[in-house]
Amino acid sequence: MTELPLSHAQQGMWFLDRFSGTSFVDPMTFRLEGDLDAPALRWSLQELVRRHEALRTRFPVTGGRPAQEVLPADQAGPALPLTDLSGLPRSRREPELRRLLLEDQGRRFDLARGPVVRAALYRLGPREHVVRVTTHHIVSDAVSWWSVLFRELERLYAARRAGLPSPLEPVRAPYSAFVRWQRDWLESPAAARELAYWRRELEGATPLPELDLARTAVKVPDGAPEARRTASGRQVATRWLTFPQPLYDALRDHAGRERATPFMILLAAFTGLLHRHTGAHDILVGTRAGFRGRPRFDHTVGFLVNLLPLRVHVPGGGDFGDLLQAVRRSTLGAYVHRTLPFERLVADLGLQRRGSRPVVNVCVSFQSTPEVPPALDGLKVTLINHDPFSAFDLDLGFYEEDGALRALLTHDPAQYDDEAARSLLDELQQTLTSVLHPTATKV
Numbered sequence: 001m002t003e004l005p006l007s008h009a010q011q012g013m014w015f016l017d018r019f020s021g022t023s024f025v026d027p028m029t030f031r032l033e034g035d036l037d038a039p040a041l042r043w044s045l046q047e048l049v050r051r052h053e054a055l056r057t058r059f060p061v062t063g064g065r066p067a068q069e070v071l072p073a074d075q076a077g078p079a080l081p082l083t084d085l086s087g088l089p090r091s092r093r094e095p096e097l098r099r100l101l102l103e104d105q106g107r108r109f110d111l112a113r114g115p116v117v118r119a120a121l122y123r124l125g126p127r128e129h130v131v132r133v134t135t136h137h138i139v140s141d142a143v144s145w146w147s148v149l150f151r152e153l154e155r156l157y158a159a160r161r162a163g164l165p166s167p168l169e170p171v172r173a174p175y176s177a178f179v180r181w182q183r184d185w186l187e188s189p190a191a192a193r194e195l196a197y198w199r200r201e202l203e204g205a206t207p208l209p210e211l212d213l214a215r216t217a218v219k220v221p222d223g224a225p226e227a228r229r230t231a232s233g234r235q236v237a238t239r240w241l242t243f244p245q246p247l248y249d250a251l252r253d254h255a256g257r258e259r260a261t262p263f264m265i266l267l268a269a270f271t272g273l274l275h276r277h278t279g280a281h282d283i284l285v286g287t288r289a290g291f292r293g294r295p296r297f298d299h300t301v302g303f304l305v306n307l308l309p310l311r312v313h314v315p316g317g318g319d320f321g322d323l324l325q326a327v328r329r330s331t332l333g334a335y336v337h338r339t340l341p342f343e344r345l346v347a348d349l350g351l352q353r354r355g356s357r358p359v360v361n362v363c364v365s366f367q368s369t370p371e372v373p374p375a376l377d378g379l380k381v382t383l384i385n386h387d388p389f390s391a392f393d394l395d396l397g398f399y400e401e402d403g404a405l406r407a408l409l410t411h412d413p414a415q416y417d418d419e420a421a422r423s424l425l426d427e428l429q430q431t432l433t434s435v436l437h438p439t440a441t442k443v
Contacts, residue, residue, distance in 0.1 A: 012346075172300075195345075265432075287363065
């Protein structure tokens with residue numbers, strides 16, 4: 001067995017898993033309608049584990065420090081146990097399924113012992129099943145799922161159904177190659193230059209104050225950090241918003257005229273809201289960025305996500321064009337210097353906490369990776385949404401799906417109740433509407 005140090009992102013995730021009391025599971029759940037070949041599905045999932053070493057890794061601790069240990073490729077993958085709910089009255093099947101899925105989502109992984117992936121199959125009827133595959137976030141990310149694992153699952157399942165061997169080529173760059181590359185890069189002059197950039201960029205940065213949403217916000221009780229947690233970890237609540245198609249079309253047109261990206265315009269609008277509700281002119285938020293800009297790691301399964309701090313100095317006068325330019329400068333600078341792991345910044349610049357709050361407590365991200373379910377031979381496959389986890393007070397994600405734009409606001413319900421979340425998203429849409437109207441330039 002091969003033992004390696006953790007990547008910097010894994011170190012941060014391992015620390016949170018061990019000391020936060022939160023379960024960092026990453027479940028993917030699909031409804032399957034049609035004639036399911038369960039043995040072929042089980043074999044396909046096991047083949048994915050065999051192919052990708054991240055999925056057969058455990059994290060033993062020696063002398064208080066974690067390492068990652070890749071288990072042999074012939075180790076059995078997930079067993080895909082079957083729970084048959086078809087004998088229940090039809091009115092009870094879906095409620096029982098939801099209960100079982102919630103129970104599974106609360107089950108923690110033992111990182112030291114492994115495994116870090118599990119699967120389960122639920123039968124609702126002869127031609128209706130639900131499959132859930134769950135990993136720990138320390139070994140997966142969104143691109144791992146949507147761009148790699150599910151596309152490979154399609155080909156593996158079809159091949160097995162046809163009685164053929166795996167049609168897939170060997171993995172070009174396993175996660176261990178990324179870990180070694182990152183360790184080497186951190187000793188390079190390029191890493192020193194990036195650290196110097198971030199040292200200048202983040203000097204004097206402070207946490208964003210709590211938003212003034214007194215009309216709807218829940219008062220945080222005494223001992224707030226403890227009060228926000230349950231036995232299974234941090235409580236989160238979510239609210240979706242789908243933007244009108246003409247508004248998103250106008251946003252993309254405006255981005256083209258301003259030499260900006262849709263994300264920059266969305267971030268500028270949200271930064272304006274943060275300024276309005278906090279009175280702060282120095283706004284610091286985080287955004288998620290991947291390491292897959294390097295072709296070598298495009299098809300690597302693992303945790304290849306970095307958190308980029310975006311610091312925006314809101315100009316006076318309320319002109320959206322000036323604010324957009326400030327956002328553009330910050331965003332471009334961050335992406336040019338995106339390779340330095342955030343965990344390294346935390347260690348070298350002392351960014352853990354300022355007072356009782358983390359320096360980065362709001363995250364804004366934009367995902368254009370299509371979330372297309374695996375096309376399994378002979379089956380209609382539909383994604384079943386699950387409640388995401390977020391470590392931030394506010395986590396605003398924008399998702400482009402089939403040319404449309406949706407926003408998901410994940411928030412701490414002890415700070416902002418559902419009405420506050422709804423109000424904030426509505427205000428964001430109103431801000432964008434006013435900004436994109438030819439006569440509206442104020443934020």
